[in-house]
Amino acid sequence: xxxYLPLDALRGLTILLMIVVNNPGSWQAMFPLLRxxxxxxxxxxxxxxxxxxxIAGYAAALRSVVFQPYVGxxxxxxxxxxxxxxxxxxxxxxxxxxxLFALGLFLxxxxxxxxxxxxxxxxxxxxxVLQRIALCVFFGGMILRYSRGIIPLVIALILCASSYELLMxxxxxxxxxxxxxxxxxxxxxxxxxxDTRLLPETMLYRLHGIAFDPEGLLTTQGALMTFLCGALxxxxxxxxxxxxxxxxxxxxxxxxxFEPINKNLWTMSYVALTAAISSFALWSFGFFYRWPKVAVLxxxxxxxxxxxxxxxxxxxxxxxxxxxxxxxxxxNLKTFIFNSLAVVPLPGEWLSLFxxxxxxxxxxxxxxxxxxxxxxxxxxxxxxxxxLAQR
Numbered sequence: 001x002x003x004y005l006p007l008d009a010l011r012g013l014t015i016l017l018m019i020v021v022n023n024p025g026s027w028q029a030m031f032p033l034l035r036x037x038x039x040x041x042x043x044x045x046x047x048x049x050x051x052x053x054x055i056a057g058y059a060a061a062l063r064s065v066v067f068q069p070y071v072g073x074x075x076x077x078x079x080x081x082x083x084x085x086x087x088x089x090x091x092x093x094x095x096x097x098x099x100l101f102a103l104g105l106f107l108x109x110x111x112x113x114x115x116x117x118x119x120x121x122x123x124x125x126x127x128x129v130l131q132r133i134a135l136c137v138f139f140g141g142m143i144l145r146y147s148r149g150i151i152p153l154v155i156a157l158i159l160c161a162s163s164y165e166l167l168m169x170x171x172x173x174x175x176x177x178x179x180x181x182x183x184x185x186x187x188x189x190x191x192x193x194x195d196t197r198l199l200p201e202t203m204l205y206r207l208h209g210i211a212f213d214p215e216g217l218l219t220t221q222g223a224l225m226t227f228l229c230g231a232l233x234x235x236x237x238x239x240x241x242x243x244x245x246x247x248x249x250x251x252x253x254x255x256x257x258f259e260p261i262n263k264n265l266w267t268m269s270y271v272a273l274t275a276a277i278s279s280f281a282l283w284s285f286g287f288f289y290r291w292p293k294v295a296v297l298x299x300x301x302x303x304x305x306x307x308x309x310x311x312x313x314x315x316x317x318x319x320x321x322x323x324x325x326x327x328x329x330x331x332n333l334k335t336f337i338f339n340s341l342a343v344v345p346l347p348g349e350w351l352s353l354f355x356x357x358x359x360x361x362x363x364x365x366x367x368x369x370x371x372x373x374x375x376x377x378x379x380x381x382x383x384x385x386x387x388l389a390q391r
Contacts, residue, residue, distance in 0.1 A: 003306075004062065006285035007055060009298040012305030014051045016360065019315045021045045025338040025355030029348035038208075039186055040260040042273065049129065049263075050226045050274035051281065052308075053136055057230025058282065060137070060144055089145065097138035100309075104130030107316045115324040126203045127195075127215040130313070135220050136227040143228065150235050157228050161268055164221045167191075168265070184260050184267065186210055191218040191265060207264065214264040222266030229275040233282065245279030248272050307367060315363055 024030045033044035108128050113119025143156050168190050172181035180193035192212045195204055201211035215223075229248070236244045252272035259269045288294045304311065322334040338355050346354060 005295070005298075005302050006282065006289045007058060007062075008302035008305035009289070010282055010285045010301075010305070011052070011055050011308050012301035012303065014048060014055065015304060015308040015311050016301070017045075017048045018052065018312060019360050019363065020353070020356040021048055023315060023319050023356050023359045025341065025352035026348070029352040031349050031353065034353075037263060039264065040184075040262050042261050042263075042270070046263045046270075047274055047277055050223070050270075051278050053133065053223055053226045054230035054233070054275065054278035055282070056133065056137065057140060057227035057232075058234045059230075060141060060227070061231035061234035093138060093141045093145075097134040097141075100134035100137065101131050103313060104128045104134065107313060107320070110317060110320050111324045115326065122200060123202045125205055125213070126199050127205070127213045127217070129215060132215045132220055132223050136224050139224055140227040140231070144231055150232065153228060153232050153235060157225055157232070160221050160225045160228070161271075164218075164225075164268065167218060184262060184265060186212060186264075189265060191216055194218045212264070219264070219266040222268065222271050225268075225271045226266075226274060226278075229271070230278065233279055241279065241283050245276050245283060248276035248279055252276055311363060311367065314366065315359070318363065318366075319359070 021034050021036075024034070035043055036045045037043045105124065105126070105128075107130065108125045109119075109121075143153070147153050147156055168184070169182055171190055172179065173190070173193055175193075178188060180188050181190040183189050186192070186207060187210060192210075195213050195216040195218070196211055198217065204211045204216075205213045207214065233241060233244055249272075252269060252275075255267075255269040255272050259267050261267065261269045261273060263270055285298070289298065319334070322337070323332050325333040327333055327336045338352075341351060341355060341358075344351060344354060
């Protein structure tokens with residue numbers, strides 16, 4: 001099966017933006033466009049994660065109709081989930097999802113107190129980006145496996161939206177700590193109630209000093225919808241895909257009149273808005289890829305998109321390692337490098353962005369070296385097998 005290069009290129013752009021947004025030189029010196037919205041609202045950084053999930057859903061739907069052995073790299077984390085008509089597909093799906101979830105936990109736990117000696121299992125953040133991708137891959141893969149047409153997929157989206165609205169708007173719980181439910185505020189939304197009852201607060205993200213996880217369990221329903229929106233885009237005939245984006249845009253306008261756009265809660269208005277943007281983006285990449293000169297320019301992004309999860313995981317590993325290494329009291333390696341860049345005559349926001357791209361360049365070098373080592377290892381294995389055969 002040939003790779004769909006516009007999908008790779010858009011994924012490459014997405015992972016580049018994700019790395020840049022997550023690795024500024026200074027969190028205090030960032031362009032507003034690269035910051036997430038504080039609570040309600042929408043910023044440029046808020047499209048990155050849903051765009052990746054939209055692409056993952058498209059790739060999963062693509063694999064669900066192609067069962068022959070795949071040559072080359074899979075399209076994304078979900079690409080190995082639906083490749084077989086035999087019952088073991090469930091085990092592949094579970095193994096892939098569990099692997100992503102475990103990797104996310106490891107990256108949350110890293111550096112495991114190796115540099116500070118201060119580490120406790122009960123303080124590991126349980127949820128995270130890769131954990132959310134794992135859940136979307138698993139449940140989205142199951143839905144795609146057993147809903148082969150557009151109508152069943154639309155029904156699945158309606159059911160997800162209905163259950164989300166029911167839980168967030170209708171259920172109200174009185175506790176000794178306060179009243180939760182029927183709210184989209186940070187303090188008393190039902191998603192926060194669910195997460196704080198399932199896990200101790202030490203294992204949750206803290207937003208504005210309050211225990212709340214933006215990648216928590218209940219709001220993963222919205223993220224799953226974004227995943228399924230990507231699958232729906234794939235199943236839509238090519239001559240109607242632009243209409244698909246227009247429909248989502250209209251739904252975004254309508255839903256935003258009665259529900260806030262909120263990434264942390266992954267509200268339905270946020271799902272519709274990001275689905276519209278993602279649809280237009282993927283359609284545009286497919287449209288412009290028809291010109292050879294444009295395709296050549298997008299080739300580096302396509303190469304990046306073929307290793308997206310590796311880049312993302314490596315970026316987290318490297319960034320957390322740099323923060324953990326202390327050069328001097330209250331001075332870690334990352335801060336030292338960023339302060340050293342002050343010789344570059346740039347304003348604070350531009351200098352912070354320059355650090356982000358420098359960090360990305362280092363990642364590219366590390367990935368290139370890794371691929372080179374794998375290539376040498378492959379050649380050595382071939383030579384070893386050849387000599388063994390001669391004996």
